[in-house]
Amino acid sequence: MEVQLGRFSLGVGDRFGHQAEAQLAACRAAAPLGVTVVPIWNKSNREHSVIGSEPSSVRIAADAAARQLGWRQPYFVDADHVGLSTVDRYLNDCDFFTLDVASAIGRGSDSVETFVTRHPELVGRDPFMASRAQIAAIAQKYLFAIEEARRIYQHIAERREGRPFITEISMDETDEPQTPIELTVILAAIAAEKIPIQTIAPKFTGRFNKGVDYVGDIAAFEREFNDDLDVIAYATAQYPLPAGLKLSVHSGSDKFSIYRAICRALHRTGAGVHVKTAGTTWLEELIGLAEAGGDGLALAKEVYAKAYACREVLCAPYAPVIDIREDRLPSPAEVNSWTTGQYVSALRHDQSNPEFNPDLRQLLHVGYKIAAGMGERYLRMIEQCAQTIAPNVTRNLFERHIRPLFLDAP
Secondary structure, three states: OOOOOOOEEEEOOOOOOOOHHHHHHHHHHHHHHOOOEEEEEEEEHHHHHHHOOOHHHHHHHHHHHHHHHOOOOOOEEEEEEEOOOOHHHHOOOOOEEEEEOHHHOOOOOOOHHHHHHHOHHHOOOOOOOOOHHHHHHHHHHHHHHHHHHHHHHHHHHHHHOOOOOEEEEEOOOOOOOOOHHHHHHHHHHHHHOOOOOOEEEOOOOOEOOOOOOOEOOHHHHHHHHHHHHHHHHHHHHHOOOOOOOEEEEOOOOOOHHHHHHHHHHHHHHOOOEEEEOOOHHHHHHHHHHHHHOHHHHHHHHHHHHHHHHOHHHHHHHHHHHOOOOHHHOOOHHHHHOOOHHHHHHHHOOOOOOOOOOHHHHHHHHOOHHHHHHHOHHHHHHHHHOHHHHHHHHHHHHHHHHHHHHHHOOO
16 A cells, blocks of 8 residues: 655755654755645664664654654655565564665576566667667666566565555666666566656766765756656656656765756656755754864864774775865864864855864764764754754755755756
8 A cells, every 4th residue: 555755855865863853854945936845754764773773763753753743744664775674573663674785686586578578668768779689788788677676675664564655666786877777677677567656866976975966967967867767757658657757866865066956857847856864964963062072072173083993994884985185184183273163164064164064064964873972962962962953953954955856946
């Protein structure tokens, strides 16, 4: 059983479970302007493992925020990047499941010939004009991954026993972007496997590094994004897929330079989009701590010093999605001498500020493990500094993400 996601949705990660209300306030601010933005609280298995939290904590925080703010629109809790080995702990508390099958791409399938025979419409389809051999090669690359997605989906559906949920398939954590004809084949295969996905996360051209702006050819991204929207329009008309199927942009937070391109495409087509912004809230927490001064600023500096000391270990799991030049990282001693203004200027993602340091920002982005190791000391401090943290979280999501993506004229 499925529920409808809506046209615009925002993945709002919250590492430590204290900013759900501030995040929801950003979505609520869009409503008087005529746009419904559906919040989806997401937290990956890796983040739960690092912090020592459970999926139930995300559900509790989301429900509490909705009650406190009187939110009557839909909202969801995402089991982010799950597979068969990790999904069971999410079944009771989540109603959005991101099925990550990137690792299954390229493993081959015995169903290729059957698939190509059943889909003659793909051969020579304008504008791709792919041959039968090319379609078969694409199917060989992706069919096993789609079959794995079907196994995960069926596992979830059976164990949820009729309770509705949203399904997303993620293929973004791969080396090469999917071409439009590859995405067409993927969607045909998803339909054949009867997986009612409402969003799909392909790999896009360029780099989507954690916490910083898009790196790549913006014009090329815009062409690719528009091509993918056209593919989705074709696929939803051709195959039994949900009419509201939309693209999902992972690691989408702070990709300011491509938001206008996305906004233009949405206006052109009337399509929707899901954008995941998980890590940006954690950095706004640090900014709020620094702005509080005193013990808050001291703790923010301590997080940096400890992250710097073990930067190789922190960065290793994120190597494909960060680019840090060590020669541009300030020493802990230098940071320890900073004022509130200097710390905030270095961390806040304002590229017009000459003191902004994207290398420091990326290191702190992956440094949430340091705060997790502080345990109750960190949690008590963010509670004490809530008056400076919450406005930063809300303003960042609304002014710098929701407004340019969903509200501004293209």
